[in-house]
Amino acid sequence: MRLGLGRSPQRRREAALAAAPPGPLRDYLSAPFVGPGTRLDELPLLALDVETTGLDVERDRVLAVGWVPVDGRSIDLSGAGRRVLGVRMEVGQSATVHGLTDDAIARGDVPVTVLAEILRVLRGRVLLAHHAAIEIGFLDAACRRVWGAPFVTPAVDTLALQRRVLAGRLEAHPELHPGELRLWAARERYGLPRYRAHEPLTDALACAELYLAQTSELSRRARKPLSLKTIQHT
């Protein structure tokens, strides 16, 4: 994945901005990113989840996307969104995971329109996802295909946060099972409600709720207000 690792999101944003043609990506990149010193109580995020035909960002496509904004300690359900994309591609076996049929896809929105909408709602916010590399990878591949420029965003990954939460308790959990990091296992630890998986808006909400629980736990341990810098995914 070409994420330009090693440079700050701000610097990468400036580089990408120089390469982006006028249009939705350029508009998105021209807004400054949330500063790393922003306290979690004031941090605007957008929990995002994509359902895809597979995991290869070059060959596979995003079929559906769900999002919900998080403003500091509060999830704003009024900003929640869900789109199915009308990709010209057979869904095949992946339908067994996400439940989207070829008929549903055929009635879907134009992919570029949805991509532009995501960039609009994400503007000024930090991307929040469980295993964020997937969402970032697919958005990046799409932006490169459409506008020939990379997608850049500050991000928080609840999977990485869960690793930190559990690592803080090593005495009690000498072995960390990979399964413990999965979204639904992580939620169960906090007693969060059980949801049906693989519906993008539900997954985005599930991720947002998990984030509130995790940062609440990390703040308690830190005994001081945390900022984006301390939880940012790099």
Next chain:
Amino acid sequence: MVDVELAEVADFLAEHAPFDALPERVRRTLPARMAVRYHRRGTSLMAVGVDNHDLMVVRSGAIEIRDADGGLVNRGAEGTTAGSTTLVGGNPSRFDVVAIEDTLALHLPGAVFHELSSEYPDFADHFDAERADRLRSAASATMTNAAGEAILRTSAGDLVRRPPVTVPPHVTIADAAVVMTDEGISSLLVVEGREVIGILTDRDLRRRVVAAGVDPAGPVSSVMTADPVVAPAEASALELLMTMTERAVHHLPVVDGGQPVGVVTTTDLMRLERVNVVHIVGDITKQREVAGVVALARRTPRLVEQLVGQDVGAADITRVVTTVGDAVERRLIALAEERLAARGHGSPPRYCWMVLGSRARHEQALGSDQDHAVIIADDAPEGAEEYIAALADEVVAGLEAAGYPRCSGDVMASNPRWRQRLTGWRREYRRWITAPVPDAVLQASIFFDSRPLLGDESLHARLAEDITQLAPGGSNFLAHLGKEAVSNEPPLGFFRGFVLAKAGEHKDTLDLKRGGVGSIVDVARVHALRTGLVSVNTRSRLLAAGRTGSLSPSLAASLVDALDFITHVRLVHQAAQAASGSRPDSRVRPSDLSAFEQRSLREAFHVIRSAQQALVHSDPSVRYS
């Protein structure tokens, strides 16, 4: 295609009042008008004196609502709402709402709440009713504090209203009467140095002085009641009541460290009389017929139900059940003695009736078996065994009628083996401790939780002395008990679930006794016997083990909490069973428990497992079987 339906949230609302009463099309639009917030355990969602603008609905976790005086108003998990009082009645809040576990809450803005209330009367009615309920329970919580909990929590020391008025023994009767009149009191303590040697009451002046024509110029010591019954300052009001009714006295001097601190009268106790416990225990003591005792004993489940409803702690409730059980058993024994005398069996020999197991530990729940035994004095006349046999048969039958089933292991005084002379008992205990046979120790463990109930307590004291001296040195014996204590694994499954019975009449149920309360009791007993501790109460045993270092203090405290919580769940379950007419047991269905209760139970079982592991580590001879 535009689709922002938050199905998970809408489905949740559809399952909970009053949202379930809204038309579906309205309900489906609600999630998008809400916010979701996470409240850490112990943090406040709303506070007295602070403005609130949302209706909060618990999505997961649990909250507690308390009034300004700290009285518990409501406690609830998923679906519980809070905040309607300020939205309807105005700010600021008169209640504190605190997350008692990590809580995810849906926040509905006040404007949406008002819109729904005006359009859908059912929605508004729900909150009107809830607020009325809340105020009523807030009021009754205050009453509970004044009466219900008072009897359980109040100690003799708390009841003392003024320092005692005392006179030395050489004061004249006339002067003593003047003191009583001046002070406006109905009793006077006679002290020598700092020790209470007698008590003089109004009644004594009437009967022993005036009616008997005694010269009031004589010393008060000539008409006082010498060596009166006294109560320690830490005795509970309930225990005072028991003592007063049994000894037929109306004044009890209260002593602290040997010195008098005041006098408690029956009138002081009557101020607490609204409590049913007092009535039941008092009434049992007055019964002249077995049928009367049985009828009163049958009220115990209803009593437990009330106490559970009043949020009285589990340890206090089991203490009440024990006290009622004690009163029933004592009264049945006394009535049996009367009937034996009437049938020509003569007067009873010197003996001590002891209770065993949960009753002895003051931890009786509903549905417990009867467990008792009798120590006959060595100098009792020949035929004492036959007398006790006849007595025991009557008592066992009476207890059974009163709702205490016969002991399935036949540990009852009606079994010849469990009515022995003191020498026989001492031999028996010595054998259990010094030459233990594993199976015998298992069966005998109940005898290490014993308490004298009636008769000559010195007989029991002699046995207790033997136990405290012998047990710490009985390493094999302790190893057997330790092994037993770790043999019942808490019913925890692999993936944080519970291990449930797979088949039979108990299918899908969780045993709160085996691996739960029972395991805590077993662990506490080993620690106590190891150090020669006298107390048989599990909580006292654990706290003492924490103090002596036999058990880590934090683990000891956690075990006490675990015992309280599991007992609480068990009592709630039993009270419900009794109310529906079925026989109380200790098997619950996890699906009947709230998520909060399930998680807390799992936590409690984890604590038990840690305690079992600590026991194995502390004694190399204790092994899992």
